[in-house]
Amino acid sequence: MVKSKTILVVDDEPRTRQGLTRMLETWGNGACSVISADNGRDALDLLEREAVDLLITDIRMPEISGLNLVQQLESGSPAAQPAIILISGYAEFEYAQQAIQLGVVNYLLKPIRKDKLFDAVEKALQVQEERSRMSKIQRMVDSKLLDATGDVNTLAEPVQEALQYVSQHLDQGFGLREVADHVHLNPSYFSVLFKEQMDMTFIEYVTRLRIQKAKELLLQTKLPVSEIAERVGYQTTKYFNKVFKDYEGASPGAYRKGGQAAPK
Numbered sequence: 687m688v689k690s691k692t693i694l695v696v697d698d699e700p701r702t703r704q705g706l707t708r709m710l711e712t713w714g715n716g717a718c719s720v721i722s723a724d725n726g727r728d729a730l731d732l733l734e735r736e737a738v739d740l741l742i743t744d745i746r747m748p749e750i751s752g753l754n755l756v757q758q759l760e761s762g763s764p765a766a767q768p769a770i771i772l773i774s775g776y777a778e779f780e781y782a783q784q785a786i787q788l789g790v791v792n793y794l795l796k797p798i799r800k801d802k803l804f805d806a807v808e809k810a811l812q813v814q815e816e817r818s819r820m821s822k823i824q825r826m827v828d829s830k831l832l833d834a835t836g837d838v839n840t841l842a843e844p845v846q847e848a849l850q851y852v853s854q855h856l857d858q859g860f861g862l863r864e865v866a867d868h869v870h871l872n873p874s875y876f877s878v879l880f881k882e883q884m885d886m887t888f889i890e891y892v893t894r895l896r897i898q899k900a901k902e903l904l905l906q907t908k909l910p911v912s913e914i915a916e917r918v919g920y921q922t923t924k925y926f927n928k929v930f931k932d933y934e935g936a937s938p939g940a941y942r943k944g945g946q947a948a949p950k
Contacts, residue, residue, distance in 0.1 A: 726750025769814035
């Protein structure tokens with residue numbers, strides 16, 4: 687079972703809501719936090735305030751139905767959206783069809799058996815874990831870098847050598863001239879060749895690579911920003927913060943917390 691997960695149960699029927707909460711608390715054995723709401727509006731308020739990994743909601747509720755609740759969640763960031771299990775006392779094909787279209791992980795009919803509930807929750811949390819992992823990868827990867835280095839073997843040998851040199855010395859201070867000397871080319875010619883083959887200047891490439899490495903360290907470690915700046919080749923944290931914000935639309939600290947803007 688996945689630990690440290692938050693499950694939100696939403697149902698306007700007290701007996702069902704309390705019964706599901708108790709079953710899930712027993713199943714989680716303290717490893718999962720189970721919270722509840724008796725209507726869709728309160729559920730939305732909770733979802734705005736807390737990070738929820740799994741939403742289990744009844745379909746038929748006054749004011750905001752389970753399906754409407756799911757539809758409203760769709761407008762948010764994919765990384766912040768919980769996995770969803772819909773529950774209903776009605777075996778209606780239309781509901782199941784809409785649930786599938788909305789990306790709901792499972793659809794359970796009342797009365798809900800313990801084994802079916804626990805199996806559905808296990809699968810839903812696995813789905814959420816995979817979504818979270820993929821979202822983290824997408825946040826770290828620079829699509830322009832990915833396109834430029836998609837097939838390194840098609841690049842001229844000096845450019846391949848330059849990419850290798852940059853990768854190996856990313857934490858050090860170096861410039862275009864030093865790399866051009868390393869690949870035995872005139873700096874001016876190397877600059878033109880690099881831009882022609884990579885569709886970006888040498889300086890832009892190095893900056894993007896440093897920022898991508900910084901994003902990996904921000905999301906995968908607890909290193910302070912000052913140490914990350916040093917590890918990716920910036921002599922001062924202040925300048926690193928400026929460059930990072932120019933490329934990511936947010937400071938390194940905000941990016942780490944999940945508040946990054948869309949990359950340029």
